[in-house]
Amino acid sequence: MTVIAEAIVDWATIGKVIAAALIATIGASFAFSLAVLGTTRSMEMRRSRRGPEATAFAVLGLFGAAVVVAAIVGGIIVMSSK
Numbered sequence: 671m672t673v674i675a676e677a678i679v680d681w682a683t684i685g686k687v688i689a690a691a692l693i694a695t696i697g698a699s700f701a702f703s704l705a706v707l708g709t710t711r712s713m714e715m716r717r718s719r720r721g722p723e724a725t726a727f728a729v730l731g732l733f734g735a736a737v738v739v740a741a742i743v744g745g746i747i748v749m750s751s752k
Contacts, residue, residue, distance in 0.1 A: 684730030
């Protein structure tokens with residue numbers, strides 16, 4: 671069975687796909703977590719009248735959201751080009 675699979679399957683390419691999917695999944699999850707954290711903490715700080723901290727968390731939330739949007743757009747570009 672292994673001899674047939676060696677002729678058909680390119681194991682190096684499958685390994686690259688698995689590694690890229692793992693990195694993309696972890697990265698997108700982390701970026702989305704930053705977006706949620708930044709947004710919630712920014713709202714809490716604004717309620718507490720702590721302007722500079724609220725602004726810093728808002729920037730963090732926007733950065734996380736931008737990374738998520740960039741990952742989505744990048745994924746769509748890769749899928750449509752192949």
